Amino acid sequence: MSKARNSLTRTSLVHLALIGYAIISVFPVFLTIINSMKARNAIFRNPMQLPTPETFDLVGYTTVLGQGDFVNYFQNSFIVTVVSIALVLLFGAMAAFALSEYRFRGNTLMGLYLAIGIMIPIRLGTVAILQGMVATGLVNTLTALILVYTAQGIPLAVFILSEFMRTVSDDLKNAGRIDGLSEYSIFFRLVLPLVRPAMATVAVFTMIPIWNDLWFPLILAPSEATKTVTLGSQIFIGQFVTNWNAVLAALSLAIFPVLVLYLVFSRQLIRGITSGAVK
């Protein structure tokens, strides 16, 4: 009896601690979103209150959408992220297939060479990357960002995908070969569909740092036409520091897509991490 009560207190303490930390994690986001929908006076007078009919005001959102070119920023971020992920997945899966399927001289060396990029951040090469982009005339284009993010994503993609490709049965591939499938059809028609779950994991891992990156957009593509949403909101907020309605609305707009994506992919992401995809 006493043991049962003991474990009950322990469980409630654990819940208390977890609820406490969960509140710390979510509270700032929550605070931003509720205040973005309030009138200026209400933001200052009573920051903790939910918007009521009297204090409800979307003036911040109208300022943001009227002033900043956020539709364009979203479009840029979207193009960069989607194209980079597609290239990372395609190139990464192809290389992973070559490394895990064929035995050739330099196989291990090639694997190690590609693994350097997992640990050494691409940012350290920025000085020369900018030089190269200037030389090839790619500065202030989305192509520059796509190239950098593709290179940044490939090492981890190859690493995770080749682990998964080793588990695809050899019998299946050999059956395909006997039926006269070329190596390319074996890859695209047999292997790729089987590693789809791993591809989804890689996609989620690749997506977050690309969408959130500030460094490369700031350096390689700061022009108005190529700003990503991260850089755009950084600059917008910098200009509107004193307009709290606009700042809070801009922050909420920037949180929104991440929140939606997270709620859609959180299962995939958490399963990916806990199944040991990143080791």
Place this chain on the structure above:
Amino acid sequence: MSDIPSTHDEMQPIRRPVRWHVGVFLLPALIVYTAVMILPLIETLRLSLFNTVDGQSTFVGLGNFKVLFGDERWAHDFWNALKNNFVFFTIHMLVQNPIGVALAAMLSLPKLRFAAFYRTAIFLPTLLSFVIVGFIWKLILSPIWGVSPFLLDVVGLKSLFSPWLGKPNSALIAVSLISVWQYVGIPMMLIYAALLNIPDEVIEAAECDGVTGWSQFFKIKLPLILPAIGIISILTFVGNFNAFDLIYTVQGALAGPDGSTDILGTLLYRTFFGFQLQLGDRSMGATIATVMFLIILAGVSLYLFVIQRRMRRYQF
């Protein structure tokens, strides 16, 4: 690297046709990775040995490093940034990783209800961009808005409040803790995964021997998740010595007040691109990037060749 489509295998005397497809599979990834990542990295390392003398790029050997470490214009900023970076890393190791381990230990308790909900909530900040995180905390900690004095008042500690981000003594700690808040999800998830991988038999055997609760965690589980703790430590190290975005959004490129939050990433940015009155300097930028590269390389090698080899791993 060009011998990928090997024309014949040494093991087999029979000549096989050239396997072009191996090359086709490897080349796109190799080309992009080499051209955009490896070559610029090597070029940056090379640039750190050159400087502009009389308008001409000249080989100066280790001269740039001598300037960076010893010249009074550079040395003060550099050593300050390096010291701050170590403080930044130490705070992460002392606060972020223990909290991550503790949260993971609680989440992995068997039959815990709402575990998925807690996990989702605690991992949320990790996905937000630095811009969002930086500005939200700037607003919350701002004395103008009064949210943090209000919250401190609720727990009766209002007298403790001060504009932490604006004071040279506390700014670095405040920024580090914001970064901890954002990233605690990563150690939590990796440790959580490691804890779930411990087989039930091990835990049951411990319970049969009367090892439960705290002592079970420290004597049984902790040794088994040490490799995962090693991984989160090296990830934290690489991430911290490469950090830039959060400081830039919270404190600006000058990493104020008075350079008290300046770390290597912000120093690199200011040096390479210039800021306000300071002109951009490519060679010194490359030199700082090289120093960052060497620090990260040293950390990664220490982990791979010393720590990881000595760590005992258990096979189940």
